[in-house]
Amino acid sequence: MTFTEKYAAEIEGIIARFPHKKSAVLPLMHLAQHYYGYMSDDAMREVAAILDLDPTHILSLAGFYTLYYEEPVGKYVLEICNDLACALRGADQFVEMACNKLEVGVDETTADGLFTIKTVMCLAACDRAPMLQCNLKFEEHLDEAKFDALLARLREQAAAETIETSVVEKITAYAKSGNQVSVIGNR
Amino acid sequence: MSDLITLTIDGTAVSVPKGTLVVDAAKKIGNDIPVFCYHPKLEPVGMCRMCLVEIGLPVRDRATGELVLNADGTPQVNFGRTLQTGCTIVVSEGMVVRTNTQPVDEARESVIEFLLSSHPLDCPICDKGGECPLQNLTMAHGAGTTQMDYSLKLKMDKHVPLGELIYLDRERCIQCARCIRFQEEIVDDPVIRFHNRGRSLEIVTLSDPGFDSYWSGNTTDICPVGALTTSDFRFGARPWELIPVASISVHSPAGANLTFSTRREAKSGGRSVIKRVLPRQNENVNEIWIHDRDRFVHQFADAPDRLQKPLIRKNGQLVEAGWEEAIELVAHKLNGLGEKAAGLSGDRLSNEDLFLFQKFLRQGVKTPHLDLGNRTIMGGDVTAKVGISSGSNLGELGQGDAIVVVASDLHEEEPIWWLRVKQAAQRGATLVILSARPTRLDKFASHTIYYRPGEAVATTRQLLNAAKIAVETAEPDPIKTAADALINAQNLVAFYGAEGLTLAETDTIARLLGNLLLVKGEQPHAGRKNNGLIAVWPHNNTQGAWDMGIHPAFGPGYKALDIPGKDAAAIYAGVQSGEISALYVAGTDPIGDGLLADRGKLDFLVVQELFLTETAKLADVVLPAQSWAERDGTFTSGERRVQRYYPAIPPVGESREDWRILAQIGEKLGLGKTPFAASLVFKEVATAVPAYKGMDYRSLARVEEQWPIIGRSDLYYGGTAYDNKHGLGQQWAAAAEAAAVESFDTADTPTNQPDGIRLIRAAALFTPGTLINHAEVLAERLAKPTLWVNEADASHLQVADGYVVNVAVNGRAVPAIVQMNGKLLKGTAVLRGVPYFPGVVQLEVIGNR
Ligand code: SF4
Ligand code: FES
Ligand code: FES
Secondary structure, three states: OOHHHHOHHHHHHHHHOOOOHHHHHHHHHHHHHHHHOOOOHHHHHHHHHHHOOOHHHHHHHHHHOOOOOOOOOOOEEEEEEOOHHHHHOOHHHHHHHHHHHHOOOOOOEOOOOOEEEEEEOOOOOHHHOOOEEEOOEEEOOOOHHHHHHHHHHHHHHHHOOOOOOHHHHHHHHHHHOOOOOOOOOOO | OOOEEEEEEOOEEEEEEOOOEHHHHHHHOOOOOOOOOOOOOOOOOOOOOOOEEEEEEEOEOOOOOOEOEOOOOOEOEEEOOOOEEOOOOEOOOOOEEEOOOHHHHHHHHHHHHHHHOOOOOOHHHOOOOOOOHHHHHHHHHOOOOOOOOHHHOOOOOOOEEOOOOEEEOOOOOOOOOHHHHHHHHHOOOOOOEEEOOHHHOEEEOOOOOOOOOOOOHHHHHHOOOOOEEEOOOOOOOOHHHOEEEEEEOOOOOOOOEEEEEEEEEHHHOOEEEEEEEEEEOEOOOOEOOOOHHHHHHHHHHHOOOOOOOOEEEEOOEEEEOOHHHHHHHHHHHHOOOHHHEEEEEOOOOOHHHHHHHHHHHHHHHOOOOEEEOOOOOOOHHHHHHHEOOOOOOHHHOOOOOEEEEEOOOHHHHOHHHHHHHHHHHHOOOEEEEEEOOOOOOHHHOOEEEEOOOOOHHHHHHHHHHHHHOOOOOOOOOHHHHHHHHHHOOOOEEEEEOOOOOOHHHHHHHHHHHHHHHHOOOOOOOOOOOOOEEEEOOOOOOHHHHHHOOOEOOEEHHHEEOOOOOOOHHHHHHHHHHOOOOEEEEEOOOOOOOOOOOOOOOOOEEEEEEOOOOHHHHOOOEEEEEOOHHHOOEEEEOOOOEEEEEOOOOOOOOOOEOHHHHHHHHHHHOOOOOOOOOHHHHHHHHHHHOHHHOOOOHHHHOOOOOOOOOOOOOOHHHOOOOEOOOOOOOEEOOOHHHOOOOOOOOOOOOOOOOOOOOEEEEEOOOOOOOOOHHHOHHHHHHOOOOEEEEOHHHHHHHOOOOOOEEEEEEOOEEEEEEEEEOOOOOOOEEEEEOOOOOOOOEEOOEEEEO
């Protein structure tokens, strides 16, 4: 089943929120990425077809925003902020610790396909550094113990096959919120 | 006067139209403010900061609004604290611009230094080296030193194919987005874009095939560095070794102006060869753009299988022979044959060739039977009367004007016209489309009317009738609204093509549209500048063929003949019946085109050609002709612009100009001495064709200053398009310009409206053909035979996407790949990428898998 089929209702809902169809591009990309695990060329073409855009447009957006992955990633993407404020609170050491623990480098995925570590720019949680974002959820005030606990929790979740639904929830909630985006200026 | 703004740039006062940008105003007085991202044909974006200048505005008293004056009486000017981008600031009254101050110099130095911080030092092998804006501006404004550590330079991919025609060198890109903006703003093919950010920014494409646009080559012209290059020219030559030669498109009816870059090289055995093709500026025709067929098709001129020597059939074999023998033989065989002989020509030949072709047949061989070998569209006699008027420029159409396009897919048939029409619509012109199916132009249309195949004439007639009724009908239907929009327009241009039409139907449509242009009797849409009819001819010189009298019923200059000769169809029948015993074929391939099965009962067949075509293979004498790249001549575009092209490369083998071959044989038949040069033949043309009176090779070579200024030492302004130094051509006046013309007779045409699914053939820019098949770089772009069907029809036919089927067309089985096309009307099917066939046939699919 393609994601277009699977999320037909959600897609329709999201598109309906905008005066211009193409404005729905970012949420649809999130949805596609969630479904396929990453933004493959085919996933980009699918989103493009839904919105009557050129596929290159989607590729360009996927390249611009760090939250879209163009290569396969683990089930959980641990995006650790190592921008200035976080770095001052030990983010670099934290990244090193995390990598050692999972036996991977930055931008690599664990052999079991569960975790990918990435480093990212400021996520606007500087006061809670070190911090990371895992599948759109913030984990803050981190240290090694908290990181261990996080891994254990995620592993448990994965074993029980409780799907991490935060992405779809967030996006469909957004679709259902019913707030019409109004047009400000037009050309 | 009020629309002019006066400002001062470096102490020089200049008056420019309201809305002009500072960089353009400076350019008008020869002050080259350096730019990278700015391009006069694109919307300014202010991305590169190269054009920073000091801009001051006169100070006004807040209370009175009066100018505040200095002690010496000059207005006080307030310069802002920062420099401003001259490419985004519009001039205003009293503005003072300084481009030669220290802060400006420093800013230029810094921007150059910044751009070079990651630019590779491979100018010695870079295609752009020598005509590179970055090189030129570095020489002019760079510091000559850098604070950057070379070891910190980024290394990036250098040979990234964006498809097989265009290559990207990531290291060289300076991120100006000219290429991306061109693709999006100008040609509406947004198939390349930026990916990533900051220093990792790169150009990417996800189209299939990569960089899928008919216009891709233009991005290599406007790229201000060597980041984008074409695969045919890459590493092929250095720009300073190249000799530019002016030419004209040999394919397309809009008559795009081209420049060949030629070089004499050891690699090609000491011959001069065409290394690349670039646009030549003609703002009335193609501006500074050309499509990829015009850019890449030139390779056929140097193809190894070009005919080198005359061939004569001896003992059943074609063997090489001398010219003298061949000419002697042809003259001898044709002499005195009269009406037993006939001639067929192509519409790629020059006016000079075609004029002598008809003269040779009519006066030398003394036969009235001559025609184009493969005529697909009628109406030259109509455009001669109400064709688009001389002095017109499609680039001037906009708000208040209207364009109607009937039965033509301009994007495939003549992308230049597609672009000009699209841009007119974007400037506000009303665009009405009558078509059997959706096309790329619909998106820009205000009224789109789809008819079923076979109903084009009826629909056009409805449009005309609706236009004639002044009163509003009770319920305005789409046709009435469209007709009103057209007829009430200030200026009206009508295009018509031949998609899905028989020859007779194209004739009727030309006349119906002719009458549409004449509906407003007191102020007709004909005979006035920017008004009139344009036939979407299949080739570059179909118009010239009409003008020269390549028609059984017309002599040169549309002089009606008392007794018309046989047309092509009758000639083909005559070949089979034996009524025609000798046939002279020049630049057309009736057997290859499937119009003639074999030699029939011909005693004698002469073919004058570039290649050994299917027809040539069966000929008694084959005469090698020169391609247009090897000689000079003129073509007449669909806008009736007579334009010159010039010799670029030496003749292949012993080939001769078509006109010379005809004149030399004609000489033996008593037609007098062979002219020395094409220019002298053109003199004869100008005498015989009244509308060409006053034209000669000199007047056709006239140029005048065009805007934007491009192609001088300041290449950065327009890229590597060439300045036009060899002629803008001359449009000949349609009859309606001199006197009112009568409306046209539009008798009903029998149409074929078969039962079941109606199939028509659609043109594709890269449809395989004699010339294009020789262009290796285009091999992968050639249109594959494709059958488009609507979903419902597909299920009825029990076919689906990707099926390979045989389609029955006039007794032949044409293999094609099925592609579902949801936009087609039910009951309409389209065959694309296949040879031409006229009209509508009932879709019959034989076998599928
Ligand atoms: S490839 Fe050339 S035109 Fe395109 S952004 Fe880079 S430098 Fe500019
Ligand atoms: S720097 Fe890490 S969240 Fe702001
Ligand atoms: S910012 Fe003006 S030319 Fe680039």
